[in-house]
Amino acid sequence: xxxxxxxxxxxxxxxxxxxxxxxxxxxxxxxxxxxxxxxxxxxxxxxxxxxxxxxxxxxxxxxxxxxxxxxxxxxxxxxxxxxxxxxxxxxxxxxxxxxxxxxxxxxxxxxxxxxxxxxxxxxxxxxxxxxxxxxxxxxxxxxxxxxxxxxxxxxxxxxx
Amino acid sequence: xxxxxxxxxxxxxxxxxxxxxxxxxxxxxxxxxxxxxxxxxxxxxxxxxxxxxxxxxxxxxxxxxxxxxxxxxxxxxxxxxxxxxxxxxxxxxxxxxxxxxxxxxxxxxxxxxxxxxxxxxxxxxxxxxxxxxxxxxxxxxxxxxxxxxxxxxxxxxxxxxxxxxxxxxxxxxxxxxxxxxxxxxxxxxxxxxxxxxx
Numbered sequence: 001x002x003x004x005x006x007x008x009x010x011x012x013x014x015x016x017x018x019x020x021x022x023x024x025x026x027x028x029x030x031x032x033x034x035x036x037x038x039x040x041x042x043x044x045x046x047x048x049x050x051x052x053x054x055x056x057x058x059x060x061x062x063x064x065x066x067x068x069x070x071x072x073x074x075x076x077x078x079x080x081x082x083x084x085x086x087x088x089x090x091x092x093x094x095x096x097x098x099x100x101x102x103x104x105x106x107x108x109x110x111x112x113x114x115x116x117x118x119x120x121x122x123x124x125x126x127x128x129x130x131x132x133x134x135x136x137x138x139x140x141x142x143x144x145x146x147x148x149x150x151x152x153x154x155x156x157x158x159x160x
Numbered sequence: 161x162x163x164x165x166x167x168x169x170x171x172x173x174x175x176x177x178x179x180x181x182x183x184x185x186x187x188x189x190x191x192x193x194x195x196x197x198x199x200x201x202x203x204x205x206x207x208x209x210x211x212x213x214x215x216x217x218x219x220x221x222x223x224x225x226x227x228x229x230x231x232x233x234x235x236x237x238x239x240x241x242x243x244x245x246x247x248x249x250x251x252x253x254x255x256x257x258x259x260x261x262x263x264x265x266x267x268x269x270x271x272x273x274x275x276x277x278x279x280x281x282x283x284x285x286x287x288x289x290x291x292x293x294x295x296x297x298x299x300x301x302x303x304x305x306x307x308x309x310x311x312x313x314x315x316x317x318x319x320x321x322x323x324x325x326x327x328x329x330x331x332x333x334x335x336x337x338x339x340x341x342x343x344x345x346x347x348x349x350x351x352x353x354x355x356x357x358x
Contacts, residue, residue, distance in 0.1 A: 005195075005234040005241035014179065015171040035182040042183075043192050045239055097169060119165050147162050154164065 006045055010038060013055055016121060017062050023104050023116035024066040029073070036065040059121035063113070063131050070109070103154035111146030114139045119147075184244050194238035197230065198245035200252045202259050203354075204347045207324070209248045209255075212237060215269030216251055219322050221343035236274060255324065261358045264291035266325045274321035278309065282316035289330040292355040296334040318342055324351070 017037055021030035040061050048057060104112055110132070117128045118139070125136040125143070132139060187193050195217070197210040208226045210218040210233055217237060220229040234241050245252075250268065257263035275283055285303045289295045295303075297313045304313065317328035323342050329351045333339040341348035 002231065002235040003239035005230040006239055007197075007230070007241055007243050010180065010183065010242075014176065018171055018175070018179065019168065031179060031182065034179055035186055038183045039186045039190065039192070042187055042240055042242075043190070100164070100168075119162065147164065150164055 003045070003048070003050065006042055009041070009045070009054060009058075013058050014038070016055065017058050019120045020059055020062050020116045021066060022101050023120055024063075024109075024112055025069055026105055027098070027101050029069055033062060033065045033069050036068070037062040040065065055121065056123055056127055059117055059123055060131055062121075063117065100150075100154055103150055106153060107146050107149055110142050111149065114143035115146040115150070118143050180243075184242060187242065188244070192240060193242050193244060193247075194240040195233050196242060196244035196247035197233075198243060198248045198252065199226070200248075200255055202255060204259075204343060204350060207255065209251050210241075211248055211251065212271045212273075214271040214273075216248075216322060216325060217271040217274060219324055221323065221347070223344055224342070251325075258324070259354075261354070264358070268325065270322060270325070272321070275316070275319065278304070278306070278312055279316035279319060281305070282313050283320060283322075283326050283328075286317075286320075286326050286328055286331065289327060292358065294330045294332045294352065297331055297339075298334055300331055314340070330355075 014034075018030060018034050021033040021037070024030075025033055037058065041058055048054070104115070107115070113132055114125075114128055117123045117131060118125060123131075125139045128139040128143075129136040184193075195210055195212055197208060197218075199206050199208050205222045206226075207222075208218065208220040208224075208229055209216065210220075210230075218229060218233060220226060230241060254263055254266050254268060258266070272280055272283060281304050282300060285300055288303070297310045297317075298307070301307050301309045301313045306312070313331070317331050318340065320326055320328040320342060323329065329341055329343075329348045331339075332352075338345060338348050338352065
């Protein structure tokens with residue numbers, strides 16, 4: 001089977017990769033990780049096997065780029081361009097998206113990663129475990145803890 | 161599943177545009193875009209234009225199915241295909257000038273890698289047919305060094321990767337009728353009419 005033009009890969013998977021990056025890094029730093037991910041993917045694309053799971057491949061690259069970002073943020077703390085908003089507590093929320101990213105940022109990294117790769121990146125826990133190390137069971141537990149915490153922080157503040 | 165992620169809004173068009181532009185800028189700087197493309201609206205339909213580092217590699221009519229053409233480029237040239245309109249600004253301008261009667265000759269660098277062997281030899285002779293003129297399939301076969309290969313000239317024209325720019329529309333049948341065309345017989349007639357009127 002032949003490969004799709006890379007533009008089609010960007011169109012199809014761009015939004016998913018962006019949500020994964022936002023979940024790990026927040027909405028501002030996510031743009032950098034997104035373009036780093038697709039630049040790296042474009043370089044390597046001709047060597048990708050024809051039967052590869054493209055989405056899993058991209059999420060794996062995004063994972064590495066996000067880690068790079070987190071490390072450089074730790075070394076060189078930069079002021080964020082947009083102040084994260086507090087989740088609204090009065091039951092009137094906007095799109096809810098900003099509140100969600102803020103709530104995710106409050107989770108420990110491992111929970112954030114497992115939630116992002118499984119729920120937003122669409123990877124089964126076996127593949128999440130492959131990316132992060134550890135067992136699929138541990139990945140499932142971390143994601144479950146993350147979701148439970150989000151129910152407490154994010155969903156509590158919004159009317160559903 | 162969880163209800164937390166079910167109501168996330170679509171990534172809006174502005175965000176997608178901004179990220180795509182960033183990727184194009186970074187990939188251009190890194191030199192990893194092997195095929196750049198855009199579309200351009202003309203009186204004979206929306207044309208797909210694609211270029212490599214070497215030059216214009218493909219012009220395609222809507223009837224060829226642009227998505228299929230991009231897949232063909234990914235297979236035959238490189239899968240590193242991105243939409244980069246700016247890389248094709250010159251080609252788009254020259255085509256616009258041609259379709260408004262202000263240009264008779266294209267001076268774009270061409271990449272003929274999608275045409276090989278005798279077909280490529282045929283294409284290299286088409287530029288000799290001047291604007292507004294025509295030549296027969298038999299005449300082109302003779303010019304290409306094989307007078308008997310009239311049918312092969314026909315298939316070289318039918319598979320011309322660069323229609324309009326490499327003027328296969330100026331090759332007509334010996335009986336004076338216009339014959340087939342990759343963009344459709346009507347488009348061929350329209351191009352010849354336009355050139356005759358200029």
